[in-house]
Amino acid sequence: MAEMKLFGVWASPFSRRIEMALKLKGVEYEFIEEDMKNKSPLLLEYNPIHKKIPVLVHSGKPIAESLVILEYIDETWEGPAIFPKDPYERAQARFLAKFLDETFFPPMWKACCSRGEERQKAKEEAIELLGFLDNEIKGKKFFGGDSIGLVDIVGNLVAYWCGILGEIVGIEFVPKDKYPNFFKWINEYNNCSFVKENLPQKDKLIAFLKARFEVLDSSK
Template sequence: MAEVKLFGVWASAFSKRIEMALKLKGVEYEFIEEDLKNKSPLLLKYNPVHKKIPVLVHNGKPIAESLVILEYIDETWEGPAILPKDPHERAQAHFWAKFLDEKCLPAILKACKSTGEEREKAKEEVIELLGFLDNEIKGKKFFGGDNIGLVDIAGNFIGYWLGIITKLVGIEIVTEERFPNFCRWINEYNNCSFVKENLPPKDKLIAFLKPRFEVLNTSK
């Protein structure tokens, strides 16, 4: 019986964050694929508040919410650091990770799921938000500096899923003209061997996302 279990979904950026962190630390784990339309009794038991994935179970004790899990992994296992030791740098990493989840992701999904004038307004908001990230990554290889860190792991959605989803719904947001530094990071990120090993196959992900997003393209 595995000491570490991860309840997740293969196509979820939030689940992949946790897998990336566990592999970075060299932690062996059991991945339990969830059906979000028919959630397992164990998932509901381990995360009764949100009833969402991912949930990490370590020695029978559950931890929910991906950013919380990432910090737990960093503090529990030795290996490459996910969070910096310097208090200010650590606080900044937390700030930008929360910025991704609380600002960028909702705005991106709104832009992709809305239509007409509402879509254009949401798109402009996304462009403004990504501008902050473009400025933050300027002069750095990764958000974590020379190595992958918390913000890079939490940024897997904007680094990989975003390009696929915007193409499916037929909107253009990320261009080199708008975001030269951010685009360089995306290229660096997706060509990093460790990152590539921990992302779902593009063709398989497109097939999974297509029925969920492409229909919106016909009504924009």
């Protein structure tokens, strides 16, 4: 079997999505926990541009950036498909995945880390963006149809982490009455046995995130 290593952080949704994909494909790997305050020489060597996790190392060859890694995994190993086979649906899935990471995540994180008027503005922006996803998931169990696909795996960010962050800072990012379709998807996703097996323990994650916010507050 080819050597497989994943450099990540247990509490990171970006690391967890790679673990989920590897387990979906039945690929064995070694997880290497990184300390992002004291990054290992190997991480800096494998990802010299962004110096971030996750990084997947397959037979000594590194692949960085979670969306790129997910596509690599899907194209390299047989098993349940992560990306749609239809070219148009594949393009749409890529678009939604980038939307979550590049458009939704920044205002959501800003709402959690800011205060006052700045927080309110970022919160409203993040919540408004979810209307697009509410329409996309309407009438479907998962974004991938009847089974979990790319957008669902990338969506762990909002399905699990976003809810916990909201609990910590007192923000409801997904109001049930406003986005019933998306709210239903979150419940389906978080209660899926495969997903539950690949999510960090809630209490442990809350403690980790609270500690991080305390550090951020002390630096302001």
